[in-house]
Amino acid sequence: GEGRGRKFQSLGVAMPPRPSFVACLLVCAFVLLVLFRRTLQHTRCDVRHHASDRVAKDGVVELQGCSQVVLDLPDRRSRRITQLDLAHNYLADLPEQILLLTKLRVLFLLDNRFTQIPPVLHGHTALQVLSFKSNQLLRVDRLPRNLAWLILTNNRITQISPSIGLPRLRKLMLSSNQLTTLPPELIACTRLELLRVSNNRIQAIPSFLLRMPRLAFLSLASNPAVQGAGQLAPAIPRVALAEVTLSETLLGEGASGRVVLGVFRGQSVAIKMYKADNSDGRAQDEVQVAAAVAAERGVAGALAYVQEPGTPLALVMELLVDYIPLGRPPSLDTVTRDTFPDAMRMRGFELDLLLAVAVTVARVCRTLHNRHRLMHGDLYAHNIFFRPASGEEE
Numbered sequence: 001g002e003g004r005g006r007k008f009q010s011l012g013v014a015m016p017p018r019p020s021f022v023a024c025l026l027v028c029a030f031v032l033l034v035l036f037r038r039t040l041q042h043t044r045c046d047v048r049h050h051a052s053d054r055v056a057k058d059g060v061v062e063l064q065g066c067s068q069v070v071l072d073l074p075d076r077r078s079r080r081i082t083q084l085d086l087a088h089n090y091l092a093d094l095p096e097q098i099l100l101l102t103k104l105r106v107l108f109l110l111d112n113r114f115t116q117i118p119p120v121l122h123g124h125t126a127l128q129v130l131s132f133k134s135n136q137l138l139r140v141d142r143l144p145r146n147l148a149w150l151i152l153t154n155n156r157i158t159q160i161s162p163s164i165g166l167p168r169l170r171k172l173m174l175s176s177n178q179l180t181t182l183p184p185e186l187i188a189c190t191r192l193e194l195l196r197v198s199n200n201r202i203q204a205i206p207s208f209l210l211r212m213p214r215l216a217f218l219s220l221a222s223n224p225a226v227q228g229a230g231q232l233a234p235a236i237p238r239v240a241l242a243e244v245t246l247s248e249t250l251l252g253e254g255a256s257g258r259v260v261l262g263v264f265r266g267q268s269v270a271i272k273m274y275k276a277d278n279s280d281g282r283a284q285d286e287v288q289v290a291a292a293v294a295a296e297r298g299v300a301g302a303l304a305y306v307q308e309p310g311t312p313l314a315l316v317m318e319l320l321v322d323y324i325p326l327g328r329p330p331s332l333d334t335v336t337r338d339t340f341p342d343a344m345r346m347r348g349f350e351l352d353l354l355l356a357v358a359v360t361v362a363r364v365c366r367t368l369h370n371r372h373r374l375m376h377g378d379l380y381a382h383n384i385f386f387r388p389a390s391g392e393e394e
Contacts, residue, residue: 028044059103064088079103084130087111094118102126110134110306117141120182129332133173140164142168149332152177153196153279165189170335174220175199182206184295193336198222213290220378221281235291237262239304241311246271254329256280257312272315280378290315292372298364300385318387326357327381338381357386 016277082103087110098104098120105123106129114135118219122142130144131151139159140152150169157177164172165188173196179200186192187208192215197221209215220226249261251270256278262271274283290302306314327338361384368374 059083061085084108084314094120094323096120099124105129107131128168138307149335154279170194170214172196173279175281182209184208187212189369193217194221196279198279219280220283221377235294236302237304239306239316240313240338241306241308244271244304244306244314244316254280254281256286259317261319262316268319268321269303270300270319272316272317274315276312287315288312289372290317291372293374294370296364296367296371298360298367322383323387325382326384326386329380329382340381353386353388356383 062085083106127144129149137155151173154176160183165185194217196219202223245263257274294302
């Protein structure tokens with residue numbers, strides 16, 4: 001009572017104030033908000049809530065950024081899923097119920113906690129595209145036998161089992177791992193068209209790769225077997241990030257980074273912001289190569305590079321005004337072959353223009369090889385730009 005309160009005060013002990021009504025209300029509101037967010041998250045990560053008529057029609061489900069994923073499949077609609085994206089979760093295994101997705105063709109598991117490929121997937125005969133990019137895989141064991149695409153970039157893989165010899169495999173991504181060699185069983189992948197093994201620890205290039213009948217794209221950069229680029233060449237200056245103005249205008253995006261419009265020393269430029277992990281090798285090697293060939297005719301010129309702690313490596317390049325690409329990137333079906341939409345086919349390329357492009361590309365490749373001991377590893381129509389009005393090409 002009051003007597004005890006006065007006694008505590010006389011002893012110099014401060015009584016804690018009673019919480020106000022507003023404070024209690026704020027605490028209750030916070031607790032309810034947390035519970036509500038968890039409920040929303042759990043709902044968004046439950047396949048049952050995506051088994052709607054819309055999903056049954058297009059077959060695509062995205063369950064990303066969840067602390068828990070529920071794969072209970074109560075009806076036929078959910079079993080019509082053809083593409084399932086489980087990126088950016090906390091998964092280390094998959095339930096047996098995934099085998100009930102009998103029409104599942106594409107499974108993305110980017111940025112999870114897998115240390116091995118779940119054995120349950122070995123029995124999934126419908127899977128054609130499988131991605132475990134940016135996980136914690138240590139080895140590759142048994143795989144779904146009908147895979148066409150296998151993406152294992154940015155893991156800790158040191159060993160690949162002989163089961164990698166998949167007869168229908170067309171694209172294999174193994175960059176940014178810890179491989180020291182490639183298994184000879186890989187030669188059984190007679191349909192393999194694209195192989196990326198850059199940024200590993202491969203000591204020697206296996207000779208059997210030369211005997212693979214359809215292998216058209218091979219990325220080996222940033223391996224001991226390939227001469228490293230070393231230090232950045234002084235041909236272009238290193239500048240501070242404050243000297244470059246970046247915009248939100250996206251000019252293009254690929255495996256190694258995104259290109260945005262910017263301004264450098266008063267002129268409009270293209271700026272490539274490199275991704276932390278990519279399938280093309282180390283970003284500093286690409287920048288060094290760009291610096292070495294900056295003055296060569298027929299190559300988009302590099303003007304400077306930005307390298308500061310805590311920011312992505314960036315390359316400042318000349319902006320190709322009024323230039324257009326010769327083609328578009330490959331599709332899921334074409335793998336290594338560029339695509340040419342009907343609108344592009346209707347442009348009616350003149351024979352003289354096509355001949356000029358071919359001559360320029362051949363000249364540039366000869367210069368890169370003879371003068372710089374380099375081989376262009378991404379020679380695609382979508383990386384060749386020309387200006388229709390003048391016929392100039394880059």
